[in-house]
Amino acid sequence: MAMRFTIFLLLASLCHFHATEVPSPPEFIKQHHTGTILFQENLENPTPVLLECEAQGEPVPSYRWIKDGKPFDWQVLDNRISQQPGRGSLHITSLSKSDVGIYQCFAENKLGVATSNTIALQEIESDTIKKQASPSSGNEVAPHFTVEPESVNAAEDDTVEFHCEAAGVPEPHIEWIHNGKPLEEAPPNPRRKINPNSIVIEKVNKDDIGNYGCKASNNLGHVYKDVYVNVLALPPEITEAPRDVEAANAKDINISCKVFGVPKPKVKWTHDGKELTGDRYKILENEDLHISNIQLQDGGEYTCHADNKYGTASASITLTVKD
Numbered sequence: 001m002a003m004r005f006t007i008f009l010l011l012a013s014l015c016h017f018h019a020t021e022v023p024s025p026p027e028f029i030k031q032h033h034t035g036t037i038l039f040q041e042n043l044e045n046p047t048p049v050l051l052e053c054e055a056q057g058e059p060v061p062s063y064r065w066i067k068d069g070k071p072f073d074w075q076v077l078d079n080r081i082s083q084q085p086g087r088g089s090l091h092i093t094s095l096s097k098s099d100v101g102i103y104q105c106f107a108e109n110k111l112g113v114a115t116s117n118t119i120a121l122q123e124i125e126s127d128t129i130k131k132q133a134s135p136s137s138g139n140e141v142a143p144h145f146t147v148e149p150e151s152v153n154a155a156e157d158d159t160v161e162f163h164c165e166a167a168g169v170p171e172p173h174i175e176w177i178h179n180g181k182p183l184e185e186a187p188p189n190p191r192r193k194i195n196p197n198s199i200v201i202e203k204v205n206k207d208d209i210g211n212y213g214c215k216a217s218n219n220l221g222h223v224y225k226d227v228y229v230n231v232l233a234l235p236p237e238i239t240e241a242p243r244d245v246e247a248a249n250a251k252d253i254n255i256s257c258k259v260f261g262v263p264k265p266k267v268k269w270t271h272d273g274k275e276l277t278g279d280r281y282k283i284l285e286n287e288d289l290h291i292s293n294i295q296l297q298d299g300g301e302y303t304c305h306a307d308n309k310y311g312t313a314s315a316s317i318t319l320t321v322k323d
């Protein structure tokens, strides 16, 4: 009997292990201090923000918001706004003019109500953001990119570089993500240098193909952008084949051969299988072959050869010289 009672007590104490099960009124564990968040509406480069509101209490508190003193029914607005599950915090994915206002959050259960500090969202013009956002002004500014990383298509052995800079108050912290994980957890790569605002990868190869994300955050929220490194290895391809030409004696002609490949293929021309020599032949900037002062013996087959380290391609035409 004594034994059973001990087990009962043990189970009962395990069940009540969570302190929150003791009835208590809501008490904030996360909320903003009173202040203003300045932002610029920018559709191309949206500014997200997290308005924090999280309380503990038993029973688990429910949350509601007011905006400018009226109940704020964010659900009926649009899908830019969501509430973190089980918490009151509101996440706005891209701040817009319609969000300007003063916000306050309430956490309540049957034992009481906790009322949060007020937080103002205020829109400002781009040229004033720097002035207003000086740390001494006391205003807070959600992070926004000043330099965004861009995807790169590189050839093998190229050096690639991503830049990422963000402004905000407090100053945003920059984190890099590689293939969905913090860069620190990525396999080591001695050719990759990580600087606070950039990543440099030297002599890229196919193993470097992947995704890099830059996340700039401060206590108001974060901005995120991800980009790709594509390492291309493309053998040459003739994209526009040369066409047969007829030329009159003593005239100049161009023979066109358009090629593509990565790295950029080198183009060479031959006449009846022999390399062209002499100053009557020129390769123009657009890779066309230019022959000046055509002679009768210039007639025959011309071939353009394109090559890079992944392969070769060629195409031929006939030049007919008329008197």
Ligand SMILES: *[C@@H]1O[C@H](CO)[C@@H](O)[C@H](O)[C@H]1NC(C)=O
Pocket: 252, 253, 254, 284, 288, 290
């Ligand atoms: C050949 O191409 C060059 C450069 O595009 C051009 O200036 C020149 O007129 C062309 N010559 C002929 C004969 O088409």
